[in-house]
Amino acid sequence: MMIKGKARAHANIALIKYWGKRDDELVLPMNSSLSLTLDCFYTETEVIFNDDIEKDYFYLNNNIQDEAATKKVSDFLDLFRNSAGIKSSAMVKSINYVPTAAGLASSASGFAALAAAANVASGLNLDNKDLSIYARQGSGSATRSIYGGLVEWRRGISGKDSYAVPVDDAKWDIGMIVVIVNPKEKLISSREGMKRTVETSPFYTSWVESAEEDLKQIKIAISKRDFEQMGLIAERNSLKMHATMLGAKPPLSYWEPESVLVMQIVRELRKEGIPCYFTMDAGPNVKILCKLSESYKIKERLTQSFHEEKIIITGPGPGVTIL
Missing domain, CATH: 3.30.230.10 (Ribosomal Protein S5; domain 2)
Known part of the structure; x- marks a missing residue:
C-alpha cells in the first residue's frame, strides 16, 4: 500500500x-x-x-x-x-x-x-x-x-x-518588507531562547499581561482598518518581547548592528510621513509592516544601506493549499 x-x-x-x-x-x-x-x-x-x-x-x-x-x-x-x-x-x-x-x-x-x-x-x-x-x-x-x-x-x-x-x-493595502540581515542559522534556537526567557527573566510576567492587552487593542485597530495604530502596537509588542530576553540569565539578544540600522531607517521614514513599523522575531532579520502601495518607496530607501537581494517585498498570503 x-x-x-x-x-x-x-x-x-x-x-x-x-x-x-x-x-x-x-x-x-x-x-x-x-x-x-x-x-x-x-x-x-x-x-x-x-x-x-x-x-x-x-x-x-x-x-x-x-x-x-x-x-x-x-x-x-x-x-x-x-x-x-x-x-x-x-x-x-x-x-x-x-x-x-x-x-x-x-x-x-x-x-x-x-x-x-x-x-x-x-x-x-x-x-x-x-x-x-x-x-x-x-x-x-x-x-x-x-x-x-x-x-x-x-x-x-x-x-x-x-x-x-x-x-x-x-487585503486593504497591507504589505511587509523583509530585510535579511543574516540568513544563516541562528546560534540560539527560538525554542531554547524562549525556555530561558520564561524560566529566568524577571520581566516575563509583565510581558504576558501586556501582550493580552496588545492583542485586544490591535484587533480593534484592524476592525477599524486603522493601519497606523495597528503598526504602533505591533512595533511596541516586538520591542517588549526582546526586552524580556535582555532580562534572561544569561541575557540573550538576536539583534545585529544592521538590525538596529533598519529600525533607524523605519523611524526616519515615519518622520517623513510614510507609515511603516518594524517587528523582529527570534533572529536578526527585520520585517517592516507597511502599506503595499508604498513598499517600493521604502525599498528604495533601504537599498542605500542594503543590497537589493536582501530586501523582499511581500503581500498577504493564503492559507494552506492542497497540491
Missing part, C-alpha cells in the same frame, strides 16, 4: 508575539498571538505512507536529514498515524522557500505544510480548526499558517481549544 498527499503552506510573521510555552508537550502558549501570513515565503511538502519501506525518511531541499530532524517529523506524523490506524513508514519530501532557522518562520510553514499533506495522505480529512490543533503540536506558530491574512492563535485552556482563527484577509 502507498498513499500520499502534498500541500503548500505559507510562513507567517507575528504582530503580537508568541513567546513562551506553558506546556512543552502540547505546545500551549502563555499568551494569545496574532500574525500576518505572507505570500513570498512558503514550504511545499509531500508525505507518502509506504508499506515497502522499513523506517521514516525525511528529505529537506533534496537532502536526506539526520536522525534528530527525522525523529521530529516521525513523532509529528505519529499523531496522524495513530488517529488513522496507519502502521506504514513514511517518505517525506519538503522544499523550503524560506531561509531555515533565521527568524523567518520556516518552522511555521514547514509544520503547517507537513500537517496538511499528512491530513490528505492519512485520509483523516480534518477541517481547518482541527488541522490547526495538529499543526500546533509540531510548531506553535504553524497553527497560524493554516489560514491566510491576519490570524489569531487563541491561547485556550487545554490542548483541544488552543487553535488559530482567521481575523481579516488583510
Whole structure:
C-alpha cells in the first residue's frame, strides 16, 4: 500500500508575539498571538505512507536529514498515524522557500505544510480548526499558517481549544518588507531562547499581561482598518518581547548592528510621513509592516544601506493549499 498527499503552506510573521510555552508537550502558549501570513515565503511538502519501506525518511531541499530532524517529523506524523490506524513508514519530501532557522518562520510553514499533506495522505480529512490543533503540536506558530491574512492563535485552556482563527484577509493595502540581515542559522534556537526567557527573566510576567492587552487593542485597530495604530502596537509588542530576553540569565539578544540600522531607517521614514513599523522575531532579520502601495518607496530607501537581494517585498498570503 502507498498513499500520499502534498500541500503548500505559507510562513507567517507575528504582530503580537508568541513567546513562551506553558506546556512543552502540547505546545500551549502563555499568551494569545496574532500574525500576518505572507505570500513570498512558503514550504511545499509531500508525505507518502509506504508499506515497502522499513523506517521514516525525511528529505529537506533534496537532502536526506539526520536522525534528530527525522525523529521530529516521525513523532509529528505519529499523531496522524495513530488517529488513522496507519502502521506504514513514511517518505517525506519538503522544499523550503524560506531561509531555515533565521527568524523567518520556516518552522511555521514547514509544520503547517507537513500537517496538511499528512491530513490528505492519512485520509483523516480534518477541517481547518482541527488541522490547526495538529499543526500546533509540531510548531506553535504553524497553527497560524493554516489560514491566510491576519490570524489569531487563541491561547485556550487545554490542548483541544488552543487553535488559530482567521481575523481579516488583510487585503486593504497591507504589505511587509523583509530585510535579511543574516540568513544563516541562528546560534540560539527560538525554542531554547524562549525556555530561558520564561524560566529566568524577571520581566516575563509583565510581558504576558501586556501582550493580552496588545492583542485586544490591535484587533480593534484592524476592525477599524486603522493601519497606523495597528503598526504602533505591533512595533511596541516586538520591542517588549526582546526586552524580556535582555532580562534572561544569561541575557540573550538576536539583534545585529544592521538590525538596529533598519529600525533607524523605519523611524526616519515615519518622520517623513510614510507609515511603516518594524517587528523582529527570534533572529536578526527585520520585517517592516507597511502599506503595499508604498513598499517600493521604502525599498528604495533601504537599498542605500542594503543590497537589493536582501530586501523582499511581500503581500498577504493564503492559507494552506492542497497540491
